[in-house]
Amino acid sequence: MSRSADQLRADAEVAAGGLPALLLAAERLSAALVSGSHGMRRAGIGEEFWQYRPAMAGDDARSIDWRRSARSDGQFIRDREAQIAQSAALWVARGQGMDFTGGPDRPTKRHRAEILALALTMALLRGGERVALLGEVPRPGRLQAERIAQSLLEPTPAAIGDDEDPPAALIRPGQQIVLISDFLGDPEPVIGFLTRAAAMGVKGALLQVLDPDEESFPFEGAVLFRSAAGGASHDTRDAKGLRAAYLDRLAERKSLLTRAATEAGWHFSSHDTLSPPSAALLWLSAVLEG
Template sequence: MSEPRHLRSRAEEEAARFPPLLARAEHLAGTVLLGDHGRRRSGLGDDFWQYRPVQPGDPRRWIDWRRSARGDDRFVREKEWQIAQSVMLWVDQAASMRFSSTDKLPQKSDRARLLALATAILLVRGGERVGLTGTLLPPRRGQNQILRLAEFFSVEDSADYGVPEHRAMIPNARALFVSDFLAEPAEVKLALTKAADRGVRGVLMQVLDPSEEAFPFQGRTIFESVGGSLLHETLKAGDLKTRYQQRLAERKEELQALCHATGWQFTTHHTSDSAQSALLWIYRAMDRGTA
């Protein structure tokens, strides 16, 4: 089990490489709340945005007399429109995520937790509300929420393969799901369909060990699930490579098509690649406002 504070420290190191991430919403509907960041447009808020000349219909109380005294024109002091976006995280904690083909590579679960928590730190720094899918940890702001997330991410699931939590989806929120997505895709389809019905868009990041792509096995091989419930022995592992890689490609295509249909974004990240590259992809995907 990972120490929450150690995990948080590593995630903060990753998050520190990028400026605060604002999860942009196309339409927030009933989840609009005042936040700690600006949306770069005039509206409710406490932070100064800009001065503009007085327009017909502006009440006299809006005029900033100190700024207007510098010249002949009168100016209104505008504030930024501030809205906090709810972002829900689901990180696969199942046994399949605890796989690593070599001690030189992190387990998939370690990389998934690190990326999810780093993303949460960026969001919180940007004034967003971050939490878990389901009902255990509703989206909130603040550094205490980061520690709560780290604690939840340190709990492991005994199931062989994880399925997304799709209860209590907040309308028009954003979401990040991180998993190897090697379980049957029916639950992923259900989760994304329910999310789409409630206006939730997000990012699906598949985390794989490089050996799960390359299938470098030859001769007599025993394949066993990390949880121990599945086992298959073969004398000619090399003969399975083409069929395995074809099924993996089909799974990726299915996930990509599902994301396209529901307005989500999909990518595959390998634990042999840098965590920074994956975090940057998430940053860009969620910051585009179409995630």
């Protein structure tokens, strides 16, 4: 069902109201990164010195630094950092399940995911990379961070239920991709995404964001479990009796995603919303740097 102009305007006002707070929180988080930790540096044809490395078969003799080589028994190449901007694509799941929080003292999974995605965006942009949400055109500059923040704050389309699958059709060569979700839905679309990415030589990271209640399953007694979209429910009088089976299935899911990511040349990690977001951000920046 289409939304009226008044509804669209109201949604836009809500998004605009949250934009400064989201940008500020992300700016503070990205500033906490150690300078240079997000650089995604690699050897190339630029002018800026990066490192010396031992010469290998196939290296052009003209690239040998004879002054450095004279100080040792071997020959050394003077690598320069590539000045071609890197491209990163970010995707944050918008499924209604991402709006879950187990208590007023913690953020929703979606809010934490948005903060991490935007903080990573700012760190990458400061390093000279081009960034975009998956499927959009990567661009450099501060204005791009504001565009991404605005997109992240757009209301979830009504057609999206509890879970949203990453769109494999939007994968493009030459990008690094970060997927942020709770990954509690059907894992097959995620595995399919990784398979397609690997076939295209695209690398990246999966970050699973969970609420502590989803990690520990602290429920006891009579509990009605119901999905955010209302499509599934389970009524039990002994929630504690379900704990072991639930934790086993969660461990299996994490193991499955870890294996699938590793086989695709990707990285997988899990983060809960009571943990410092800086830890997850440092992990993301490190795996993108390679």
